[in-house]
Amino acid sequence: MLQIDDRRFSRLALFGVIIGFGLLLTALVAVIMAFALNQRSNALVTHTYQVADQLAQLEIYVERSETSSRGYLLVPDPARTQTFRDNSSKIPAATARLARLTADNPRQRENLKRLMPILNTEIQTLKGVIRLAGSGKLDEARRIFAAEVAKKRVNAIRALSTAMRAEEERLLESRSKTVRNFTTILFIILSITAVLLLLFAVAVIVIVRRYTETLLTARNRLNVLNNDLEGAVQERTADLQRAKDEIQRFAYIVSHDLRSPLVNILGFTAELEETNKSLVALLDRAQKEAPQILTTDSLAARQDLPEAIGFIRSSTQKMDRLINAILKLSREGRRTLSPERLKMTDVVKGIVDSLEHRITETGTTVTVDKALPDIVSDRVAIEQIFSNLIENAIKYLQPGRPGQIAVRGFAKGDRLIFEVEDNGRGIDVKDHERVFDLFRRSGMQDQPGEGIGLAHVRALAYRLGGFIDLKSALGHGATFQVNLPATYADQGVRN
Incomplete structure (x- = not known):
């Protein structure tokens, strides 16, 4: 069996700490990148939904204005003119907010540039129609409404609104694809890190076990010699003192050099779990509101990523229990007997x-x-x-x-x-x-x-x-x- 002395064990422990630090650094970089991308993706997706919501709100105001004016032409009722005024007065503010939200998108700015004059003309025409109808020229108002409103501008407004919505859907698909691709890469990195951590844990356990077996074998030999050999008391005392010093150095290495990486791994695993919750929430929302943008890979990542994180946690927890067991033995060896x-x-x-x-x-x-x-x-x-x-x-x-x-x-x-x-x-x-x-x-x-x-x-x-x-x-x-x-x-x- 390979014998491990203090110098070799110290070198191996230092090498293990370097490996553990490298794996932790890899996991940390992956977590930071995932967090940054998740934050940016959430902001972009939220922005897309805000544009879509504002566009829908503008469409509602336009539709209600057109509907209320149409109803007034059919049955001149002052309540309908009030409905028209309420909704048409909100269109400028809605258009201004939509302009602010789409200021970063040249395509949307161009669409909005074409939409705004049509909207202004539409509202002014509807106001004129209502004024004509209110002055008793109902037939003329109906003719103008049928010729200019119902046939021309309403269709143009709807076409531009549809184009703007399609642009936002394209952006949402592009951004979701970026998130899916990065999620896949993150999963691969975490899986490789988990495998390396497991191999690292196995290697540490093997080294510690062999080192401990060497110490226990030495103590066994010393105790057997002590049964009947009074003349070997001084030699046995010196050997036991050396064994005690080895155990103390060993306990120091385990408690400081090996435990620190484990604490970091457990901490970063918790960070990974929190990041994963955000990714899952995003996927759940996308599945609910736009399931067509999801792929099999993204759904698989939602299930596989928690499993990989759990694998890291269970491996580090097992290693922690084994180190605790070794520390228990070493502490027992140092306790004063009464x-x-x-x-x-x-x-x-x-x-x-x-x-x-x-x-x-x-x-x-x-x-x-x-x-x-x-x-x-x-x-x-x-x-x-x-x-x-x-x-x-x-x-x-x-x-x-x-x-x-x-x-x-x-x-x-x-x-x-x-x-x-x-x-x-x-x-x-x-x-x-x-x-x-x-x-x-x-x-x-x-x-x-x-x-x-x-x-x-x-x-x-x-x-x-x-x-x-x-x-x-x-x-x-x-x-x-x-x-x-x-x-x-x-x-x-x-x-």
Whole structure:
């Protein structure tokens, strides 16, 4: 197996930080570009709808003016002349606002330039018709209306209005196409970034696991030598001190150099989610108001982009959990142990009581030996060791077989041996050593976990001056045997 020393690990960590920063920079640029284009596209689309709305409003005023004057010629009613005055008086303001809105478009300015004199002539003609009709010359007014209004200018006004609306629809299609194209490019960039982040996460996990295995192997060797070799105390103390320093440097690198990119990735992922909401809202509005402008690619992007963002988030969250697990192990290694006399029967029963809900839920029977030997050791470490072992026994029951768990213990010289036995699914012989490795699990993975429980148990046992063994066969339960000194003694390493 590839051995990773401090210098190599530091180089790899620095290289990983550079890669992570590059990926974050890529994602940041993509987000900024997407946000800028989204803002501009929203403004342009809003502008297009404003022009269309104002054009429709102008058409309404013209139609109402023409209709009210036509009605007055049919039935001279003063109320209709009031309707004409109300609507015709609004046409100049509506035309002026339409001119302001289309000032940036030469085509629309030309259309409006042709439309305005026709509108002015139309309104003046309608006013003249109404005045003639009001003075008693109804037949002459009707003749002028039929000759000049109904046949000529109304059609010209409608034709120019239609041309202006068509121009705005062309602009909307062009702008929507630009958004679709950029959305596709953004999706590709984010997908590639997600894949690279995943590969980066896998590489970091592999490097960290190998480095951790190197440290744990060193500590295992030192603890074995410490059992009976009093003459090697000084050498073991120096080795443990070096291992402690390595763990502290390792924890510093993980907590600072690796966690910072993760925080940034999670933050930018949230920004991507907010940007995606705006894009989805735009697509939803376009689908509702102009579905013909949407393509299959744009609809697919609305579904695929959230999935890509979720992929980035789940990958970084998993990496964060793994780093937290490593930090937990390193912090435990630095915690100051406080030995005290523990009544192991009471300690184990307290653990069982805390798991009563899970025990009842699974129909498991837990038996605790009433004569467990007392021990002088660190309470927190002891509780963590037996909590992990009993929890695992409850978690990995054999389906169809009522759970049976037994905790017993006995003294052997100046050491105490505790056993946690279950009748669960068991562990294959080839996996006996593997299950104690960090991030390694055995058998069917149908239970939650990151593969750190037994690694943590073994690290705690070593720290208390003991070790842990496993006896098991697949389908026939497992027995974990914890061998600890009856009285913990500080062996010269000040943590």
